[in-house]
Each structure stands twice: as C-alpha cells, then as structure tokens.
Amino acid sequence: MGKEFKGKDIISINNLKRNEIDLILDVANEIEKNPHKYENCLNRKIMIPLFFEPSTRTKMSFQMAMMQMGGNIIDFNPDLSSRKKGETLRDTSRMVNGYNPNVVIIRHNKDGSAQLVADVISCPVINAGDGQNQHPTQTLLDLYTIKELRGKIDGTKIIMAGDLKYGRTVHSLLTALNLYKDCNVTFISPKELRMPSDFIKDANNVKIEERDLSDLEKSLRDVDIIYMTRIQRERFPKGFEGDDLYEKISRKYCLTLDMLENSGNSHIKIMHPLPKITEVDKKVDDSKYASFWKQAENGLYVRKSLLYLVTGGKNEE
Amino acid sequence: MGKEFKGKDIISINNLKRNEIDLILDVANEIEKNPHKYENCLNRKIMIPLFFEPSTRTKMSFQMAMMQMGGNIIDFNPDLSSRKKGETLRDTSRMVNGYNPNVVIIRHNKDGSAQLVADVISCPVINAGDGQNQHPTQTLLDLYTIKELRGKIDGTKIIMAGDLKYGRTVHSLLTALNLYKDCNVTFISPKELRMPSDFIKDANNVKIEERDLSDLEKSLRDVDIIYMTRIQRERFPKGFEGDDLYEKISRKYCLTLDMLENSGNSHIKIMHPLPKITEVDKKVDDSKYASFWKQAENGLYVRKSLLYLVTGGKNEE
Amino acid sequence: MGKEFKGKDIISINNLKRNEIDLILDVANEIEKNPHKYENCLNRKIMIPLFFEPSTRTKMSFQMAMMQMGGNIIDFNPDLSSRKKGETLRDTSRMVNGYNPNVVIIRHNKDGSAQLVADVISCPVINAGDGQNQHPTQTLLDLYTIKELRGKIDGTKIIMAGDLKYGRTVHSLLTALNLYKDCNVTFISPKELRMPSDFIKDANNVKIEERDLSDLEKSLRDVDIIYMTRIQRERFPKGFEGDDLYEKISRKYCLTLDMLENSGNSHIKIMHPLPKITEVDKKVDDSKYASFWKQAENGLYVRKSLLYLVTGGKNEE
Numbered sequence: 026m027g028k029e030f031k032g033k034d035i036i037s038i039n040n041l042k043r044n045e046i047d048l049i050l051d052v053a054n055e056i057e058k059n060p061h062k063y064e065n066c067l068n069r070k071i072m073i074p075l076f077f078e079p080s081t082r083t084k085m086s087f088q089m090a091m092m093q094m095g096g097n098i099i100d101f102n103p104d105l106s107s108r109k110k111g112e113t114l115r116d117t118s119r120m121v122n123g124y125n126p127n128v129v130i131i132r133h134n135k136d137g138s139a140q141l142v143a144d145v146i147s148c149p150v151i152n153a154g155d156g157q158n159q160h161p162t163q164t165l166l167d168l169y170t171i172k173e174l175r176g177k178i179d180g181t182k183i184i185m186a187g188d189l190k191y192g193r194t195v196h197s198l199l200t201a202l203n204l205y206k207d208c209n210v211t212f213i214s215p216k217e218l219r220m221p222s223d224f225i226k227d228a229n230n231v232k233i234e235e236r237d238l239s240d241l242e243k244s245l246r247d248v249d250i251i252y253m254t255r256i257q258r259e260r261f262p263k264g265f266e267g268d269d270l271y272e273k274i275s276r277k278y279c280l281t282l283d284m285l286e287n288s289g290n291s292h293i294k295i296m297h298p299l300p301k302i303t304e305v306d307k308k309v310d311d312s313k314y315a316s317f318w319k320q321a322e323n324g325l326y327v328r329k330s331l332l333y334l335v336t337g338g339k340n341e342e
Numbered sequence: 343m344g345k346e347f348k349g350k351d352i353i354s355i356n357n358l359k360r361n362e363i364d365l366i367l368d369v370a371n372e373i374e375k376n377p378h379k380y381e382n383c384l385n386r387k388i389m390i391p392l393f394f395e396p397s398t399r400t401k402m403s404f405q406m407a408m409m410q411m412g413g414n415i416i417d418f419n420p421d422l423s424s425r426k427k428g429e430t431l432r433d434t435s436r437m438v439n440g441y442n443p444n445v446v447i448i449r450h451n452k453d454g455s456a457q458l459v460a461d462v463i464s465c466p467v468i469n470a471g472d473g474q475n476q477h478p479t480q481t482l483l484d485l486y487t488i489k490e491l492r493g494k495i496d497g498t499k500i501i502m503a504g505d506l507k508y509g510r511t512v513h514s515l516l517t518a519l520n521l522y523k524d525c526n527v528t529f530i531s532p533k534e535l536r537m538p539s540d541f542i543k544d545a546n547n548v549k550i551e552e553r554d555l556s557d558l559e560k561s562l563r564d565v566d567i568i569y570m571t572r573i574q575r576e577r578f579p580k581g582f583e584g585d586d587l588y589e590k591i592s593r594k595y596c597l598t599l600d601m602l603e604n605s606g607n608s609h610i611k612i613m614h615p616l617p618k619i620t621e622v623d624k625k626v627d628d629s630k631y632a633s634f635w636k637q638a639e640n641g642l643y644v645r646k647s648l649l650y651l652v653t654g655g656k657n658e659e
Numbered sequence: 660m661g662k663e664f665k666g667k668d669i670i671s672i673n674n675l676k677r678n679e680i681d682l683i684l685d686v687a688n689e690i691e692k693n694p695h696k697y698e699n700c701l702n703r704k705i706m707i708p709l710f711f712e713p714s715t716r717t718k719m720s721f722q723m724a725m726m727q728m729g730g731n732i733i734d735f736n737p738d739l740s741s742r743k744k745g746e747t748l749r750d751t752s753r754m755v756n757g758y759n760p761n762v763v764i765i766r767h768n769k770d771g772s773a774q775l776v777a778d779v780i781s782c783p784v785i786n787a788g789d790g791q792n793q794h795p796t797q798t799l800l801d802l803y804t805i806k807e808l809r810g811k812i813d814g815t816k817i818i819m820a821g822d823l824k825y826g827r828t829v830h831s832l833l834t835a836l837n838l839y840k841d842c843n844v845t846f847i848s849p850k851e852l853r854m855p856s857d858f859i860k861d862a863n864n865v866k867i868e869e870r871d872l873s874d875l876e877k878s879l880r881d882v883d884i885i886y887m888t889r890i891q892r893e894r895f896p897k898g899f900e901g902d903d904l905y906e907k908i909s910r911k912y913c914l915t916l917d918m919l920e921n922s923g924n925s926h927i928k929i930m931h932p933l934p935k936i937t938e939v940d941k942k943v944d945d946s947k948y949a950s951f952w953k954q955a956e957n958g959l960y961v962r963k964s965l966l967y968l969v970t971g972g973k974n975e976e
Binding site for chain 3: 097
C-alpha cells in the first residue's frame with residue numbers, strides 16, 4: 026500500500042488530503058505493531074539530515090526511524106558548513122543532490138526553505154520544520170496520538186493552550202483537524218498570545234471557541250484532550266521588559282494535577298509537543314493524564330511510516 | 343557466559359563484585375583475541391551516546407566497540423539539544439526511552455546523573471563519567487591493563503601520582519584494588535592535591551603509603567606500575583594567582599626517561615588515563631616503560647565486553 | 660587492478676606518478692558507471708574522519724563514498740576533543756590507531772599535519788586538506804572532471820582565475836597538469852593575488868601565460884575550461900581597510916552569462932571548487948557552461964576510488 030507516495034516530498038500538512046493522512050497513520054500503526062517486519066526495508070538507503078537549526082527530538086527520532094528499518098545516516102554539522110563562507114541554501118542543496126542520497130530531511134529557520142530544497146533535490150525531501158511555516162511530521166504525530174487516544178479523529182474535542190500566536194504546532198494541527206468532521210477546538214491563551222485570526226478563518230469546518238486563561242480549570246470538563254504548548258521566551262523582546270512580561274505571563278500559566286483531578290473529567294489526556302518547562306507541573310508526569318510521553322514516541326512510528334512510503338521501501342511480507 | 347549481565351546498568355565500580363569484574367575482564371580478553379568471532383554479535387542493535395560533556399577517547403572507543411561488533415550509533419549533539427530550552431535530564435531521558443534504543447551511554451557533568459538516567463531508561467545504561475562521581479569503564483580498562491601487565495591483579499604494587507584530590511580515575515582504581523589481595527598503593531602528589539582521607543579509609547584492604555613529590559624517583563624502584571595523572575588546570579582558581587599556582591605545581595611534576603632509567607627498575611610500567619600534557623616527558627612515549635598507549639587501546643576491549651554482556655549479544659561460536 | 664595501492668597513504672598530489680593518477684581516475688569512472696557492483700566492497704570497514712577544520716563538501720562526500728560502498732563511519736567532533744585539554748595531534752593519532760580503524764581521513768589547519776598523522780597510524784590515511792599545503796582528493800576530482808569534459812588531460816587549455824596566490828586548488832592542479840603533455844594555462848587574477856613564482860617555475864612542462872583581469876572576457880575564446888576560484892575574505896586584513904580592499908577586488912571579479920555568450924566559444928566549460936559567492940553570476944548556474952555541479956559530484960567517485968584502492972576492497976565481479 027502507499028505506492029503513490031514513492032518519490033514524493035513531504036513539505037506541508039496543507040498539501041496532504043485526508044485520505045493521504047489516514048494512509049500515513051495506518052502504515053505508522055502497522056509499523057508500530059510489527060517493527061521486525063520492517064527492520065530491513067531501508068537497507069542500503071542513505072538519509073542526509075540537513076539540520077540547520079537546533080533539534081533533539083525530531084532529529085533523534087528521524088535517525089532512530091531510519092536505523093531501525095536498516096537505513097544509514099550521514100552526519101551533517103551546520104556549524105562546520107560552507108554557509109559561513111556565504112554559500113546559499115540552493116547551492117548547498119545542489120551539492121547534496123549530486124551525492125545521490127535516498128532521502129533528505131531539512132530543518133531551517135527560514136520559512137519556505139523546505140520547498141526551496143525540495144525543488145533542487147531529486148530524491149524525496151521531508152520538512153522537519155522551516156521557521157514559522159510548517160512542521161508536518163509533528164502534525165502527523167499529533168493526529169496519530171489523537172486517533173490512538175480516541176479511536177478516530179472525527180469529533181475530537183480539544184483545548185489548545187498556551188502560545189497560540191507563535192506556536193507552529195497548534196496552527197498546523199488546527200488546519201489538519203479542519204479535514205475531519207465535527208471537531209471542537211477551544212483556544213485558551215494569555216491575551217498577548219492569541220490564535221491569529223487568519224488561522225481561525227481558514228478552519229471553517231471546525232467549531233471554535235475562545236476562552237480566558239482564568240477559565241482553564243473549568244474548561245477541562247468539556248474536552249477529550251488538552252494540547253499544551255510552551256511559552257517561548259525567545260519570542261519576547263530582549264532585556265528586562267521582555268523578561269518581566271515573560272515572567273508575568275508564564276507564572277500564571279501552569280496545568281497542575283489538582284486542576285485535573287478537580288475537573289471531574291477522569292478521561293482527559295494531556296498532549297504537548299515537548300520540551301516542556303514549567304507549564305505542566307511535574308506531578309502530572311506520571312499520572313494517567315499524561316499522554317505526551319507516548320506522543321513523543323509516536324513520532325518514531327510516523328517518521329518510519331513516511332520514510333518507508335517516500336522511499337518505496339519493501340517490507341518482509 | 344555472562345548471562346547474568348543481560349539488561350544490567352553499569353553505573354559505578356562500587357556496585358560490581360570481584361567475580362563480576364573478573365568476568366568482564368575475561369570476556370574482554372576473549373574478544374581482544376578473537377575479534378572476528380564477535381563482529382556480528384550486535385547486528386541491528388542501536389546505541390545512543392548521550393554525551394553532555396567533552397570526550398574524545400571514551401566516546402570514540404564506545405563507538406568503535408559498537409561498530410566493530412556490527413552495531414549502529416545515533417548521533418546526539420548536546421549543543422543542539424532541548425537543554426537550551428530548559429528541558430530536564432529526566433525529560434530528555436524519558437523521550438530517549440520512547441525511541442527504544444538497545445543501549446545508552448551517558449556522560450554528564452553532574453554527579454549522580456547516570457543513575458538518574460538509568461532509572462528512567464528501560465534498556466541497559468552505561469556510565470561514561472558523571473561529574474566527579476564515577477567512570478567505571480575507565481577503572482575496568484585500568485584493571486585489564488594491570489592484569490595484562492602482571493598476569494593477575496592480586497599483589498599489585500603501584501604508585502598513584504599527580505592530582506590525587508580531584509582525579510576520579512585514581513579514586514575508583516583504589517576502590518577496585520580493595521577487592522583484590524595484597525595490593526600496595528603509594529600516593530605521590532603535590533601537597534595541594536593529596537588523596538582525600540575518605541577514600542583511604544574505605545580502602546582498608548590495601549596497604550597504603552604516602553610519599554613526598556621529591557621522593558618520586560627513588561620510589562620507582564619498589565613498584566610494578568606508576569599510574570600518572572594530569573594536573574587539571576580547570577581545577578585551580580581562574581586568573582593570575584591560579585595560573586601561578588598551576589605553573590608552580592605542574593613544573594615540578596614530570597616523569598622523565600632519565601628518572602626511569604636511573605631507578606634501576608627495568609620492569610616498571612607507566613599507566614596514564616590520557617590525555618597527557620607535560621607530566622610525562624615525550625622521550626618516554628616510545629620507551630619500554632610506556633604502557634599508556636596499550637592501556638587506551640584496552641578501553642576498546644573492555645567496552646566491547648560490556649556492550650556484549652549487557653545487550654546479551656550472541657557471538658558466532 | 661590497483662593492488663599496489665592497498666595500505667597506502669594519500670598525502671600529496673606530488674607523491675603520485677602519472678600512471679597512478681590515471682589508475683585512480685579509471686577506477687573512479689568504473690565505479691561511477693557501476694555503483695551497485697561496489698555497494699558491498701567496504702562492508703565492515705570503519706572510517707574515522709578526523710576533521711579539525713570546517714568542511715561541508717569534502718566531509719559529506721567522503722561519508723557518502725564510504726556508506727554507498729557498505730562502510731561505516733565514526734563520529735569525531737573536534738570541539739569536544741582532548742585538544743582543548745592540550746593533547747598533541749601525535750598523541751590523538753596514537754590513540755586513534757589503537758582502536759584499529761580501516762581508514763582515517765585527516766583535515767587540519769596546519770601544513771604537514773597529514774603526514775604527521777600518517778606516520779603514526781598503521782592503516783591508510785587520506786589527506787582531506789592540511790592548511791595551505793595539500794588537498795589531493797580535490798586535485799584528483801579536478802583532473803577527473805577535465806578528463807570527462809575533454810576525453811583526455813593532455814593538451815588541456817585552461818584559464819585559472821581569481822585568487823591564485825592563496826588558492827590551494829589551483830596550485831595543486833598546476834602541479835598535476837605538469838605531469839601531462841601540451842597543457843596551456845592562463846592565469847587571470849587581481850594583481851594582489853597573482854600565482855606565486857615558485858609554482859610557475861616548477862611547472863616547466865606547462866605553457867604558461869599571465870593576463871590582466873580586464874582581459875578575462877576576450878581570453879574565454881581561446882580555452883576549453885575556465886577554472887574559477889573564490890576570493891577568500893579571510894585572507895585579507897581584518898577591519899575597514901581589509902573590507903575595502905576585499906570589496907574593491909571582488910566587485911571587479913565576476914563571470915557573467917553575457918561574457919560567456921559574447922566570447923563566441925560555445926564549448927567553454929566553467930569549473931569551480933565551490934562554495935562560490937559572487938564570482939560566478941547566478942544566471943550561469945543552469946547554463947550549458949556550468950560544469951561545477953558535476954565537478955562536485957565527481958568528488959564522490961574519486962573518493963570512492965581511493966577508499967576502494969587503499970583498503971583493498973573487493974567488488975562483486
């Protein structure tokens with residue numbers, strides 16, 4: 026299954042149709058359940074991870090996905106690269122293409138850079154985050170987690186909390202939920218960090234509500250999932266004023282075990298793209314509410330699925 | 343042999359019994375003599391080296407050990423990690439655990455961090471140095487070298503020289519020698535860098551003597567081995583005064599070829615955990631006294647032994 | 660073929676005879692045409708890339724070459740190395756040698772360091788650039804490209820343009836062309852960056868001419884190839900004066916598509932070691948004149964050839 030993906034680039038969640046997403050998630054699930062059937066399906070395939078920006082989880086899970094399916098990985102260290110000498114991303118990409126890799130992963134701080142790289146490189150390119158633009162494998166693992174928690178994505182009731190202004194993950198997840206039926210999304214954020222109206226306008230198939238940060242606890246009652254995001258210090262102005270504002274906002278924003286237990290909703294699950302800092306109390310880590318550990322793990326299966334599909338790998342059936 | 347090690351963490355030399363150490367060294371020796379018998383025993387196994395601190399030798403030899411036995415290695419670069427965003431080591435470890443590695447190597451500047459990581463991660467964890475605390479694979483390779491030089495460890499007469507105050511290697515080696523019979527250890531160090539009394543007290547099975555730095559040359563006569571350590575500039579105060587003190591101490595501390603030849607002990611061997619700076623004269627490098635090159639190489643065999651044992655690898659017998 | 664290379668170090672183009680170079684290029688061509696025949700020839704072989712200096716292309720192509728032939732690669736990160744603690748390159752090399760790698764690649768900012776490493780290490784060592792001294796694999800890929808473009812190297816008419824004073828690539832290429840018959844080399848550079856007289860004197864088998872930068876366009880008519888090089892900002896004094904001089908020189912030095920089309924030489928090809936900045940107009944990138952993309956790709960085949968030859972790899976004939 027999935028032959029139509031062979032050779033394709035995965036640049037944006039916006040380019041994927043609902044049935045394509047469903048296929049990616051089904052293959053991910055099949056691989057999660059039968060890892061050994063896929064352990065040689067990328068034998069002799071070589072991945073080049075062009076990570077121009079910090080990444081722990083994404084880079085490591087792409088590497089693990091590749092290796093656990095028999096593939097190999099080239100080490101690329103951007104600090105040591107020709108960028109310093111002034112080489113363009115386009116030229117670097119043409120050079121990479123000449124070495125004939127089987128799949129390229131790109132992470133870069135500039136919006137649109139993933140498409141630029143994909144235009145130059147012949148083999149499949151997967152976007153692992155380009156600036157504020159897209160991070161499609163994150164969205165796919167979020168959808169995978171929702172489906173795992175609820176059995177399906179249609180009808181999901183979810184709170185998106187925290188930094189909804191700059192948070193790339195919540196923007197893309199909202200866009201993706203718009204492909205499904207009967208989803209309810211409640212936005213809860215500091216007023217400085219509200220969801221931009223453009224995203225709301227485009228998600229016309231989702232029922233949207235916006236609530237005040239002080240309503241966080243009582244809103245837990247009505248949903249299946251709360252999707253927490255980190256307040257990103259780096260988005261605030263530098264210096265004392267920025268520090269103050271960041272402190273003021275982040276102090277008020279913390280999900281505690283008490284809030285969860287007082288909500289009366291014993292089925293609610295917490296998702297978080299990680300890393301988390303202070304926005305989820307450590308006491309929640311080992312509770313039944315915490316789905317973020319499995320969510321991170323799911324990145325492995327979703328990335329295996331994509332690597333398998335785009336390289337046209339063969340399993341051992 | 344060694345099935346009892348399968349799945350175990352290697353965190354501290356203090357947790358190992360004498361018969362366990364002897365087994366690790368025997369397997370290391372078997373692997374050194376028959377490398378090809380073990381070249382596929384870690385096929386499809388994946389190691390994650392969580393090196394949060396500088397390391398050349400330890401990291402490289404763990405990598406070589408893994409690869410020469412058919413295993414694979416994930417690249418982890420702490421500079422690019424979520425630590426910068428404030429993620430705890432515990433959270434990073436949980437994330438790593440979700441990706442299902444076969445063995446994790448941890449090096450970190452904080453005492454106790456190896457145990458913390460091992461508590462979270464399901465697969466075997468090997469401590470490659472946690473702060474001033476433990477570096478068990480170094481101690482094992484030191485013991486391997488002593489046994490190789492003398493045929494056995496019981497009855498070893500050894501000088502420990504240099505920085506005995508901060509030197510993690512000599513602390514652990516002393517602790518390990520305490521498990522063996524009839525060992526004699528002579529401490530020779532600048533007075534600012536003497537062996538802490540706690541370690542001396544705990545090594546009550548070892549015959550201990552302390553001598554002045556000026557007695558270095560004549561002490562060479564009475565021992566099998568002199569274990570040299572580097573005076574660590576980073577342990578002294580910053581600035582001119584620290585520089586002066588470091589200069590004063592390190593200038594007086596140098597083992598020369600003349601001293602060795604004048605000692606009348608033609609069998610004495612020099613060990614050193616490396617890197618060495620000025621404490622061993624370069625003329626010694628190619629002499630019959632220099633055992634530190636083979637000692638470094640022995641790190642490969644000891645680490646192969648541990649990787650083989652804890653992952654339950656199968657050789658080709 | 661090529662058994663005489665087994666175990667050899669590749670340190671300098673000056674050590675290679677014409678028939679040896681021809682063999683390396685023939686094997687590279689055979690590997691380019693039949694990659695699958697060689698995909699297991701380095702199975703179980705391990706490369707240690709000792710890159711003490713920035714490199715994108717060279718490091719990546721050595722890695723790809725190794726992996727596409729079935730070999731494995733150790734990660735070495737100089738920032739995390741014992742160098743910081745003051746270890747000498749000689750000591751680092753002895754340590755590396757003890758771990759028994761199958762091939763070592765060395766890049767270092769000091770002239771002569773490749774030979775130093777090769778003197779200590781038992782397995783084959785390949786120089787990937789030592790300071791201003793040598794970068795033999797670059798010269799071999801340049802020769803491979805010339806042969807590919809013209810069918811042979813004898814009789815090549817080539818312009819070397821740009822930084823001829825500090826440009827290691829043009830120095831070595833000139834030395835190599837001296838081994839072939841009837842070559843013509845025209846130097847065109849800013850007057851501050853002329854080819855040093857020593858290199859000219861040694862290339863007594865090559866017909867040499869020097870022209871003014873203003874004659875660049877009309878000189879294109881008479882040659883097969885123009886070999887462009889980057890003006891290296893880092894060679895000029897720091898500060899405003901250096902900036903001014905660099906700006907002045909680099910502004911005048913740019914090869915445009917118009918110049919190429921006006922030259923009336925529709926067969927001329929452009930080579931460039933890359934990265935390129937402003938010295939070749941972007942409009943040239945996709946023109947029939949641009950040979951630098953294929954030239955970069957050729958680095959893969961030449962490095963495969965060398966790795967195959969020095970390790971004595973076996974293909975699947």
